[in-house]
Amino acid sequence: YCVEFRTESLSHHCALETRPYARWMQYLREGHTVCVACQPPAMSTDTQRCSGDGHNAQGDKILHWEAVGNSQCQGTWKKIRQLEHCSCPLVHSFIFT
DSSP, rough: OEEOOOOOOOOOOGGOOOGGGGGGGOOOOOOOEEEOOOOOOBOTTTTSHHHHHHTTTTTTTTTEEEEEEEEEEEEEEEEEEEESSOOSSSSSEOOOO
């Protein structure tokens, strides 16, 4: 499954990232919608959920995220909706880890 979130805030460290494999962090913006896929091995075999997916969160709850590979690139987002069948666009798409 996938979860759509609206980015509420992010640290300035995201824009400073220049390593080739991590340049995607430069394109994160406040107010943008991102789509995050929950797949193994991040998915718990017991619950069939990914940690941090905001399962019980209502739309007004602020949730925290952190980029893999740069712990200083972090911020907050709000859950918009969960999609059982992923249709994430190629841009602004991520995977839970």
